[in-house]
Amino acid sequence: MDFELEKFKTQGVKVNYYYICKRKLWLFSKGISMEDTSDRVMSGKIIHEDSYQRKKNKEMLIDNVLRLDIVDDEYIREVKISSRMPKADEMQLMYYLFYLKHLGIDKKGTINYVKEKRVDEIELTEEKEEEIKNTLINIKSIENQKNPPKLENLPYCRKCSYFTFCYVKEEE
Ligand code: SF4
Numbered sequence: 001m002d003f004e005l006e007k008f009k010t011q012g013v014k015v016n017y018y019y020i021c022k023r024k025l026w027l028f029s030k031g032i033s034m035e036d037t038s039d040r041v042m043s044g045k046i047i048h049e050d051s052y053q054r055k056k057n058k059e060m061l062i063d064n065v066l067r068l069d070i071v072d073d074e075y076i077r078e079v080k081i082s083s084r085m086p087k088a089d090e091m092q093l094m095y096y097l098f099y100l101k102h103l104g105i106d107k108k109g110t111i112n113y114v115k116e117k118r119v120d121e122i123e124l125t126e127e128k129e130e131e132i133k134n135t136l137i138n139i140k141s142i143e144n145q146k147n148p149p150k151l152e153n154l155p156y157c158r159k160c161s162y163f164t165f166c167y168v169k170e171e172e
Contacts, residue, residue: 005102008136012066015095015132018139019088020156022149027162029143034161062103066096076100076107082115084156090122091135097124098132 017025060068070077078093093109100107101124109122142149151166160166 016088016092026148077110083113
């Protein structure tokens with residue numbers, strides 16, 4: 001059975017949050033937003049350091065779903081502060097490659113980790129495509145839950161923008 005991307009497509013940031021914390025994904029999807037700088041540090045979100053500013057004009061928004069930092073002939077290139085959440089970074093970019101493939105555009109990806117001065121190359125494989133499909137189905141299912149997933153007490157909770165929200169509630 002063909003996968004219906006139209007039914008399951010979502011913002012890239014939600015794929016990122018899925019791999020960081022399912023509860024965070026649920027809170028974000030309900031419009032509870034407490035985004036701040038600590039969160040940016042935690043997830044290593046996009047920044048445009050001097051070395052990337054030159055290419056900033058290539059930032060691209062596709063279908064209101066994908067916000068791509070840099071696009072060139074062969075690659076889409078994401079810029080992250082640091083590699084603290086490598087799996088989340090990888091799968092967000094994998095989702096972008098998957099989405100573009102559905103539009104008939106074949107690309108590879110790179111993640112530029114500014115602090116480490118490291119570049120990881122990402123290629124979409126059949127196995128990763130299956131993982132992305134499952135992830136998108138699971139994201140939809142989490143979003144449809146009436147209540148948020150249970151607090152997991154993760155090592156990076158203190159750096160999460162929802163920290164106060166999660167822990168104050170738990171203490172009640
Ligand atoms: S504080 Fe922890 S449990 Fe709560 S949303 Fe953030 S990462 Fe998830």
